[in-house]
Amino acid sequence: MWEQIGSNQRKSVILVVAMALLLVVIGYVLGLYFFGNGMGGLIIALVVWAILNLVGYFQGDSILLGMAKAKKISRDDHPRLYNVVEEMKIASGLEKMPDIYIIDDQALNAFATGRDINKAAVAVTSGLLEKLNRDELQGVIGHELAHIKNRDVLLMTMCSILLGTIVILSWYASRVMFFNAMVGGRRTSSSQGGGGAAQLIILAVALLLMILAPIAAQLIYFAVSRKREYLADASSALYTRYPDGLASALEKLGASTCQLKSANKATAPMYIVNPFRKKGMAASDLSSTHPPISERIRILRAMGGASPSEYDRAYQQIHQKGGRGIIPGSAISAAGAISLRAASPAAGKKEPGEMQRKRETSDALWKVNKYRTIDCECGTRLRLPPGFRGNRVRCPHCGRTISV
Amino acid sequence: MLAAYIIGGIVVILAVIFVALYNALVKLRNQVKNAWAQIDVQLKRRHDLIPNLMETVKGYMKHERETLEAVTKARNLAQQVASSGAGVRSRAESELGAALGKLIAVAESYPDLKANQNFLALQEELTSTENKISFSRQYYNDSVLRYNNQTMVFPSSLVAGMAGFKADDFFEITVAAEKETPKVSFT
Amino acid sequence: MICPVCKSDMIVVEYKDIELDHCLDCGGVWFDAGELALMLQSLEIAGHGLCLAEIIKFPEAISSEKKRRCPICGHRMKKTILGKEPGTLIDVCDRGDGLWFDGGELAQLLKHLVKSPGKEQNEPQKIINFLGEVFHAQE
Structure with a gap:
């Protein structure tokens, strides 16, 4: 049931192929219009696509993480986060432990990168670590590792590059066309009187394509992204055997009003919730990378088991559609019924509260920012910035002088 | 001549x-092996954590000698049978899981202990190790299920029969965190 | 974090699980919004979190003191008076990032607290009392 999810991307692949065809058509028609030769346009389209691919390859994950101002952490910096990631790595059957990053931001979000599943990374915001309990964090990390395991990062990178090429081509072509129309439109039409009708048809098709292609590509892109989001939710439920954890995490994420400061359009599908979600916006329509949070929560809450087929059943129950699910068929048939586990920790035990989680998180952030920690005997804790000079510091609470 | 070609073609196709x-069977069997190795790693980690835990709690829990001894005993037993088969092991490990669960439940009534930084760190490690054991068991059992299915469905059952692929055992074990939760069942 | 007055790196003082940013050069203190909410929460005041929003709504104080920029968002902060008789002149980020206590103001506040510890139990007074406790040795 695990590999199947990864390999059964047929529908997604068909959509990617549709986008590629769109690119070929737009290149051909524009070539026909500008040079009277479709092949020329096609070559230009492919060259633009190749350049964007190179850019995408080289400005890889490190730059993405850099733009998000993410800091890499080790096991000692934040043991709980590290452990939860390792637990999900085991549950998902990933072979290599992904790198873990923290983003110093009060917004609640998380994302995964890495086109190669052996060189992947997950990043979470500090706000997320402070607000979520262990089960909820597990659900979110399960969702992110599912993106890695299902190879969504690769798929979405391919999609966004195709989309980018189509948008760039149409944009430039429309500029050139308008420029031509203003400067030399008259001359073109009069000098080629004979082929006028054919020319006009090509012009009309080109115009239509320039307007429609970027929109169509965008819609395909969103459709692929939303599908992968559902699948990642289903996989997270399968890994954790506890869909309520992810559901309750999504409730907190949806209620949070903070917007991520360093979000990036290209990486939007990799976040657990859409980082560009505006307040009060019903993020439910076709023009979103993510399905609406409330719907994702309702599906997860309606699950009576942890298998992908159960997720599919819950999805259909909520949509009340006749037999059309969201999870690929082979992912369903391969898995039997899988029962849920109970909430952890078992009733009666206490989990670290918000205060403790906040200190745990800021402790990790100070460590990765290379602050030195000094504990005064009176119980006050001082943290000195890496640029701190001088060899003693006075405790403001008890007045002791502590040598650094 | 033509017949020879046809027969030759069929033989080649059958061979492919x-x-x-x-290869599919080998891949699945390797996955089962890896999953088993992962369980091994986590069980070893559990055994390694216990002496540390004992050292930390014994100063606080003087009146819980029985509980502490039960854990130590179960751990020693589990270590002794570490190289035995799945059935023996899972019994010993379940025993240890139950003893640990009891210890942690008792520890809840010692506020001093719960304020101890060392204990808190150990508790996080222990909780996570128990989780990792149950997740690796979960993945192992899923892998076994898939492998066993593959050895039983036609036509790969023929290949499995000829090349000697045998069905594997599932691994059942109780961990400290799931004393009262329903067992994961595969139907 | 960078001190809004002297632009040097501030140290962090963690007391009773609350973090404050403190400048060793000018003695100023930054009380971050999240930490403020946590502190009031730990004192179990109903309706926590509202406090900073209330302080933002305080009337603007007339002062010749230079305007400070919020060390988080970089926007100019608003001057206002916290507490009663004599009250402390503070800077508050009107985007809700936190409060800034100038070094001089803090010293005065502490001196005053030593003479007559604040009795009133409203939220601004709790903030002042907490700062007095943390920077006990400062005065």
């Missing part, structure tokens, strides 16, 4: 199918 099915 055989190799593909064989």
